[in-house]
Amino acid sequence: MTTVITAAALATPPAHDPDPSPVRLAARAARDCTAAAGVSPDSIGVLVNVGVYRESNLFEPAMAAMVQKAAGINLDYLVRPAPAAGFSFDLMNGACGVLGAVHVAQCLLHTGTTDRVLITAADVHPCGDATRDAAYPYADLGAALLLERSAEPGAGFGRVRQRNANGRAGTAGYLDTAAMGREGRSRITVTRDADWGVRLVDLATGLVTDHAREEGLDLDRTLVVTSRAAPGFREQLAERLGLDPAAVLAPESPGGPGEPHTAAPVLGYLRAVGADGGLPDAYDRLLFVSVGAGLSGACAVYRPQGR
């Protein structure tokens, strides 16, 4: 039994939207996933939202509950008891959120807790528009992945490897409540150490090298899907791993300036696979690699079904 992606979708803020919301972006991607897979929203047993930056710096309820509502999943169990009795929560681990949620989803599917897990990843500047804050590095972008069990040997996600680098967090995102005045709903601070990019490359290189060795992975037939975690990250990672830079994918955000954040693995997946869900001929598998604040890193192999 493995865990496979049965649908994936991106959502960019609509042009001239005066109030883009990560909830709406995540929910749109979620609805696109359930529609593409031809399944009812009420068949989703667990929704895990992994976005970090959110409207008004909301900290309660889970963003996932609001995404769940907007995606039409288990609205009111007393009125209409959905058999899957959908449950949702936020899983927050910076850039590694999607892979962390895949790790959890594997366990939820393996134990029969649910038949379908929907992961949503959306970040929007708390003021509603990343372009209004030059110091904020991320793009307003949302994405979703629908995961299910598959019996196909060799298909789907392999083991998710997660690792933290000891020491400084490298990069952090916070609201300084002692200096926010009445503007706390629209402010956010993102800091980065001078050497954070170098440390991210070190962490990712070690993670991939160890994973390849322990999993017996041939990197020559592997397309690496990662994020634009720091300037030059993609090129430096390719060089350190001895790979053709074309074998390391870190797409730009389709939704305007700023780098993709938690949605990056889904964006990379959509750019890596064809419309039929297959890989280019030169590759047998994807290797998702995420690194970010913590420093935290995660990686996992993915083999599309029927390949």
Next chain:
Amino acid sequence: MPREETITAAPSGAAAPAPDTRSSRFESLGAYLPPHVLPTSALVDRVAGVPGLELERITGVRERRVYDRRPEAGEDSYGLALKAARDCLANSRYEAGELDVVVSSSITRFKNRDRFHFEPSLATMLAGELGAHAAITFDVSNACAGMMTGVYVLDRMIRAGVVRNGLVVSGEQATKVAETAAAEITDSYDPQFASLSVGDSGVAVLLDESADAADRIHYIELMTCSEHSDLCLGMPSDRTQGIALYTDNRKMHREDRLRLWPAFHGDLLAKLGRTFEQEEFDYIVQHQVGTRFIAFVNRTGEAEFGTPMPESLAVVEEFGNTATTAHFLALHQHLRAGTARRGAKFLLVPAASGVVAGALSATITSAGV
């Protein structure tokens, strides 16, 4: 939307889940309560907008613990969590370096006093400071069901055989919302009224694999009814400098919302071919919102299940509503004091904004407290 932005691939064949052979258990619990006690009468005196507020009569909360502002006290959300995690590890057979997972689940995310952190995860920073260098780390956020959600996720990770053990921890500097409420509310129907009943705490639980049905989490099942996800919203205030919680109390605690637990739990038991009575729970722990709330939910359970409720364990009068930590603080305090018996069967019932409902059934026998 461009066509390539959505991709689907039908599953090649429905695979059955693996046989469920493993279970988890509570291996140890730990807590940290700030020493400073704030009586409800003293808090009421600070609510300038509503003289003579009958807060204690309405909520049953007599006093609560409040964080120490001095940086050296280490009582921000992160510091409270760290102290609770250390207490839990002191009560455990495991060393920090042996932990496979650390999950932080607080609603309030203060570190370095006033910085409300969205990333990195508090769990990553806690694991680093505890010396849990081999642990997978992430935060879960799910309103007052946060720790319950952490336990749910960790239970599934242990049952799937992906990890052997893990720590779920939460530090709640919840009285930050009480400070804002005290400064801003103008009547007892104010949406910030519920913020006056909260208290600060840190709680941690360590789970590992169960080898004995007499020391086991029998099930933990959770559900979110999302229609009412906007009834309780936490965010920075736009009136004063502070964080605030706005709750539509009337709608949030309407009777039909309270019926979610018996409806969901009843359906779960029906699938298992059992009744509530047959579960033979010794104790029930409701979310510690207030004494009236606890009594009301228990009466609702009694009416819906048609059987008396087990003995209800509470700590709300002494510690207020401690948000994510409430159920596990109640467990910790009663197990430690001997007012809850070891070897007994406990039912924990979450009630959180989202709206989250569910049930955790566990026999707790050897847990270190």
